[in-house]
Amino acid sequence: MKIITILGARPQFIKAAAVSRLLRRSMREVIIHTGQHYDRNMSKVFFDELGIPAPDYNLGIGSGPQAAQTGAMMAGIEKILVKEKPAWVLVYGDTNSTVAGALAAAKLHIPICHIEAGLRSFNRRMPEEINRIVTDHLSDLLLCPGRTAVVNLKKEGITRGVHLVGDVMADALAYAAKRSRNHSRILEKLGLAEKKYLLATVHRAENTDDPARLRNILSAFSQIEEPVIFPVHPRTRNCLAAFNSVNRKSQIDNLKFIDPLGYLDMVRMEQSARMILTDSGGIQKEAYWLGVPCVTLRNETEWVETVKAGWNVLAGADCKRILKFVRSFVPPSNRPPLYGDGHAAAKCVTLLK
Numbered sequence: 056m057k058i059i060t061i062l063g064a065r066p067q068f069i070k071a072a073a074v075s076r077l078l079r080r081s082m083r084e085v086i087i088h089t090g091q092h093y094d095r096n097m098s099k100v101f102f103d104e105l106g107i108p109a110p111d112y113n114l115g116i117g118s119g120p121q122a123a124q125t126g127a128m129m130a131g132i133e134k135i136l137v138k139e140k141p142a143w144v145l146v147y148g149d150t151n152s153t154v155a156g157a158l159a160a161a162k163l164h165i166p167i168c169h170i171e172a173g174l175r176s177f178n179r180r181m182p183e184e185i186n187r188i189v190t191d192h193l194s195d196l197l198l199c200p201g202r203t204a205v206v207n208l209k210k211e212g213i214t215r216g217v218h219l220v221g222d223v224m225a226d227a228l229a230y231a232a233k234r235s236r237n238h239s240r241i242l243e244k245l246g247l248a249e250k251k252y253l254l255a256t257v258h259r260a261e262n263t264d265d266p267a268r269l270r271n272i273l274s275a276f277s278q279i280e281e282p283v284i285f286p287v288h289p290r291t292r293n294c295l296a297a298f299n300s301v302n303r304k305s306q307i308d309n310l311k312f313i314d315p316l317g318y319l320d321m322v323r324m325e326q327s328a329r330m331i332l333t334d335s336g337g338i339q340k341e342a343y344w345l346g347v348p349c350v351t352l353r354n355e356t357e358w359v360e361t362v363k364a365g366w367n368v369l370a371g372a373d374c375k376r377i378l379k380f381v382r383s384f385v386p387p388s389n390r391p392p393l394y395g396d397g398h399a400a401a402k403c404v405t406l407l408k
């Protein structure tokens with residue numbers, strides 16, 4: 056059976072690393088990289104580090120406005136689907152690459168498998184929310200990371216083809232956690248000690264493209280008494296440059312801006328942080344699985360179970376709230392397992408078969 060997997064953005068490479076390895080034992084996989092992410096440290100580093108097979112096709116679409124980027128991806132994907140005639144198209148998550156793959160496949164009547172189906176923020180101002188809703192409504196096999204996702208789909212009338220499999224990011228993390236402790240030298244390189252720093256990431260459009268929100272977040276970071284290490288996503292780098300905050304970086308001496316990290320270094324940084332401050336979906340879950348308290352720089356989250364469990368708090372882009380949580384948030388002593396048992400990829404492959 057031939058499967059076409061559509062990838063494009065950083066978290067999708069990490070998810071595919073967990074699935075492709077198993078998929079290829081029993082199926083022929085053809086990978087299309089849309090080129091949505093293209094910097095070496097946003098794309099190739101993950102293929103190299105995680106042994107993801109090189110893409111069979113790279114569309115090289117690059118960056119652009121929402122519709123232009125999604126439309127260009129659809130046109131490129133359509134041509135390949137017509138030529139390759141796969142039995143299924145596999146898409147991950149909620150990016151423009153996800154929805155482009157789903158739309159192109161649906162119109163060619165090729166069944167779609169969506170890994171990480173059913174997530175909702177209930178905030179339609181996020182491009183990701185639109186991508187999730189459209190992709191789920193077009194998919195034939197909807198593989199959900201948690202129970203809330205199954206319930207969300209049911210509320211939208213989607214019950215056929217829905218399966219609770221757990222989160223393939225947990226599989227990826229289990230694979231990387233030990234390796235990263237043994238191989239990553241990032242703490243030494245940055246001169247950091249265990250639990251003596253905070254790790255921060257910010258890349259959501261709602262934060263980066265709103266100067267007031269971004270300024271509030273940076274203001275909070277700069278008032279924290281401990282070192283804050285901030286691997287800067289290229290979107291954020293551009294926004295910081297645009298309103299000239301970058302010029303202030305030398306004055307913020309507890310706050311260290313660094314380039315985006317490879318996955319093993321990132322996991323090492325997460326494991327050893329006292330706390331994580333983020334607006335990333337993937338990193339909220341990784342913080343939970345690694346037992347690191349997380350302050351989410353958003354007003355809502357799709358990963359509500361981590362909040363209910365008491366390990367994740369929503370601070371929005373409110374400077375005072377962020378500082379309050381950094382100084383006083385203590386999670387409970389128990390941390391029930393969430394989003395599966397680290398064997399989600401095997402379940403996805405079995406269901407596809």
Ligand code: UD1
Pocket residue numbers: 064065066091092093094097118119149150151152182183258260289290291293
């Ligand atoms: C995308 C996803 C988001 C996901 C994130 C993961 C959409 C709508 N958003 O957001 O859900 O959480 O990826 O990281 O699909 N850029 C570079 N080099 C790169 C990639 C991007 O310089 O390799 C810059 C460009 O200026 C680009 C901007 O970053 O315009 C944003 O990139 P884009 O892929 O459009 O969205 P992300 O913010 O990365």
Ligand code: UDP
Pocket residue numbers: 065066069256258286314315316317318319321322334335336337338341
């Ligand atoms: N990540 C990484 N290097 C970084 C930042 C993030 O390897 O510098 C990993 C992170 O550990 C997680 C994934 O990228 O596995 C999350 O991707 P991102 O935050 O870009 O997107 P989201 O999950 O919000 O869609």
